[in-house]
Amino acid sequence: MKFLVFFLGLLVRPQAVSLARRFDSEKVFRVTPQNETQVNFLKELASAVQLDFWHPDSVHHIVAGTDVDFQVSSYLANHVQMKLEQNELQYEILFHNLQEEIEKQFKGKSYFLKKHSYLKYNDWDKIVAWTERIARNNPKMVSRIEIGKTYEGRPMYLLKVGKETGRKRVIFIECGTHAREWISPAFCQWFVKQATSTYGKDKEMTKLLDSMNFYVLPVFNIDGYVWTWTENRMWRKNRSNNSNSDCIGTDLNRNFKVAWGTESSSDDPCDEIYCGSSAESEQETKEIANFIRDHLAVIRGYISFHSYSQMLMFPYGYTYKMAPNHVELVNLIMGSSPGFSKMYKLNPASGASLDWAYDEGIKHAYVFELRDHGRYGFMLPESKIRPTCKETMLAVKYIASHILASAP
Numbered sequence: 001m002k003f004l005v006f007f008l009g010l011l012v013r014p015q016a017v018s019l020a021r022r023f024d025s026e027k028v029f030r031v032t033p034q035n036e037t038q039v040n041f042l043k044e045l046a047s048a049v050q051l052d053f054w055h056p057d058s059v060h061h062i063v064a065g066t067d068v069d070f071q072v073s074s075y076l077a078n079h080v081q082m083k084l085e086q087n088e089l090q091y092e093i094l095f096h097n098l099q100e101e102i103e104k105q106f107k108g109k110s111y112f113l114k115k116h117s118y119l120k121y122n123d124w125d126k127i128v129a130w131t132e133r134i135a136r137n138n139p140k141m142v143s144r145i146e147i148g149k150t151y152e153g154r155p156m157y158l159l160k161v162g163k164e165t166g167r168k169r170v171i172f173i174e175c176g177t178h179a180r181e182w183i184s185p186a187f188c189q190w191f192v193k194q195a196t197s198t199y200g201k202d203k204e205m206t207k208l209l210d211s212m213n214f215y216v217l218p219v220f221n222i223d224g225y226v227w228t229w230t231e232n233r234m235w236r237k238n239r240s241n242n243s244n245s246d247c248i249g250t251d252l253n254r255n256f257k258v259a260w261g262t263e264s265s266s267d268d269p270c271d272e273i274y275c276g277s278s279a280e281s282e283q284e285t286k287e288i289a290n291f292i293r294d295h296l297a298v299i300r301g302y303i304s305f306h307s308y309s310q311m312l313m314f315p316y317g318y319t320y321k322m323a324p325n326h327v328e329l330v331n332l333i334m335g336s337s338p339g340f341s342k343m344y345k346l347n348p349a350s351g352a353s354l355d356w357a358y359d360e361g362i363k364h365a366y367v368f369e370l371r372d373h374g375r376y377g378f379m380l381p382e383s384k385i386r387p388t389c390k391e392t393m394l395a396v397k398y399i400a401s402h403i404l405a406s407a408p
């Protein structure tokens, strides 16, 4: 009998809970180094043992006085904890058992059976069906374009959102670059829904859609996103093979042709911030870069969505030089949304889409780091999708209106 129950249990088990990569007893630490000595200690620790950085996204970005969140395997957790204590670093354990959190997120989901929802995280199949449906239901407002294919051959869909009248200025919106940042694609879906459902009701949105088009890429790194639903919830990079290495994937946000392979990127295919074998070596990067180059004449703004930390950032990340319109960018951010409490220049990084777009001539380029401040990080519960998207929507409308007013 026991055997039978066990066997049935296997049959009805929601598919996603059995992700191949498990995180039993893996911990997520939050450490706040107080001075340079502690920063250097953390950097040394990261070179000695495998730490997976959640925020900031690599060891290069650690600065004194700011929180550093990283994930550690179960067999290293005690060692790391001891080292932190020996060196008198303040720390907190955000997750004691990451596997439990992942199971909570997938619990009862049987995701392949449930319908698409703006208040839930949707897998790629549901997002594809949604792109088709929202275009069909809003023929005068939304059209779906395939801009290319991913490494694994999935079509990369872009939604063009705006009232169909002649040649218009464009804001390009990119979501889902880093696979595990699920709140980002959720926002892109929310944005399209809000745009279509408030047209004619909300004055600001109506004006925006009458005068501009939004090109919305709901998931940039589709192969990686699929992987987070089927194999490894914490995957970040794309899924391309690397010659001379067993490690898979490139960080698409280090792969653009802008100071490629220099500041805060890695040439080791096993690193999370691996920049690829050359600029635009990745299929996904190439497709998006080509599309943007082809449409440069009309694109006035570029907005990219990541998580987490609730910050809004702007160029440059590859140099400490200020962008020529630095003051304008700062003022805009200060007025944009109370939800984005902090304002920072982009973290140092090279090959990022934001800087690339800026240097291609798109003078309004921003990165949002969505919720939260790290209580849940990448495991942000679905109950937070609505407040996150609402506050972000306010900021995006504010920025878009400014672009409309200032970029002919």
Ligand SMILES: [Zn+2]
Pocket (backbone or CB within 6 Å): 177, 178, 181, 306, 307
């Ligand atoms: Zn990211």
